[in-house]
Amino acid sequence: MSGSALFLAVFLACIVEAVEALTIILAAGTARDWRSAITGLLAGLAVLAVVVAVLGPAISVIPLGALRLFVGGLLLIFGLQWLRKAILRASGHKALHDEAAIYQRELAAAHAANGTSRSVVKDWYAFTLSFKGVVLEGLEVVFITLTFGSNQHNIPLAAVAAIAAVLLVTGFGFAIRAPLSRVPENSMKFVVGIMLTAFGLFWGGEGAGAHWPGSDAALLVLIPVIAVFALALVAVFRGSAPQNQAAAVNLSTRSEV
Amino acid sequence: MQQLKAFGAFWYDFVIGDDWRIALGVAIALTATFFLARATTIPLWWLLPAVVIVALPLSIRRAIRPSR
Numbered sequence: 001m002s003g004s005a006l007f008l009a010v011f012l013a014c015i016v017e018a019v020e021a022l023t024i025i026l027a028a029g030t031a032r033d034w035r036s037a038i039t040g041l042l043a044g045l046a047v048l049a050v051v052v053a054v055l056g057p058a059i060s061v062i063p064l065g066a067l068r069l070f071v072g073g074l075l076l077i078f079g080l081q082w083l084r085k086a087i088l089r090a091s092g093h094k095a096l097h098d099e100a101a102i103y104q105r106e107l108a109a110a111h112a113a114n115g116t117s118r119s120v121v122k123d124w125y126a127f128t129l130s131f132k133g134v135v136l137e138g139l140e141v142v143f144i145t146l147t148f149g150s151n152q153h154n155i156p157l158a159a160v161a162a163i164a165a166v167l168l169v170t171g172f173g174f175a176i177r178a179p180l181s182r183v184p185e186n187s188m189k190f191v192v193g194i195m196l197t198a199f200g201l202f203w204g205g206e207g208a209g210a211h212w213p214g215s216d217a218a219l220l221v222l223i224p225v226i227a228v229f230a231l232a233l234v235a236v237f238r239g240s241a242p243q244n245q246a247a248a249v250n251l252s253t254r255s256e257v
Numbered sequence: 258m259q260q261l262k263a264f265g266a267f268w269y270d271f272v273i274g275d276d277w278r279i280a281l282g283v284a285i286a287l288t289a290t291f292f293l294a295r296a297t298t299i300p301l302w303w304l305l306p307a308v309v310i311v312a313l314p315l316s317i318r319r320a321i322r323p324s325r
Contacts, residue, residue: 069287069291072287073283074272076283077272077273077274077279077280077283078274080283080316081274081275083313084275084276084279087313088317088320088321093321094320139271140271197309204287204305205290205301205304205305208287208288208290208291208301209290209291209294209295209301210290210301210302210305212302213300213302222306226309229310229313233314233317236314237317
């Protein structure tokens, strides 16, 4: 269970972040200059590689108890923030994350911006847009991959999950040259929020000195219980949602299935 | 100075997120668990989930209040 849960959590989180980064890169490439956008992507990946090279060995040196306390706390905060947004979206209080709309916004902004060239980069705007997208979305991927991997003593499996997700999204994205708006991103964020919260509760508690009944098996209870709790909150807060938002949620849910 | 502010804002957004009260609640619960675990022998695994059960609905309620 731990291995598959680890793989699933990292894979889904990385799919979500990769889809968001891809949208930005596609907008930069389509509206401005593909060569500069891809240079930005490569530069961003290089920065992330440095972060992994520095953080990876550093994380493995930290004692497991301290690591679980620190990482569990951060994962719990991340998970609750993801879950909060997912519940607000699913209950109709916040607009659903729409990659097609974000792509159009980025495209319009990229068209309107002035172009300048610097050294080997022909279009600086396309480069920085692409670079920032990769670094910002990638940092979360790096954090989740390293922390999940080190806590479960299986960084290679976490890395495989992350690389598989990024390659899958990159392959599809560049094949169709369009944002992956049909990926059920909102549902995936909901699942990732549940997983991050469950792992955060488990590791945070263990790191602080609490002992979960059943040890690792407690995760088998935590994940479904958090899912039921989150779905119950969606049902409770859906009642107070504005009419138009609730309708949008219904339509979107149908198209996502 | 502006770049330093932007750097701080990025990390605040990355770690704390939209509602600082959630981060504070988690920090308090972890600290309490840490010290209680060393001072008593009572089971403490329930403390963090209890904070989640209280903090998450309160944070969502606070977020939707202005739109009412």
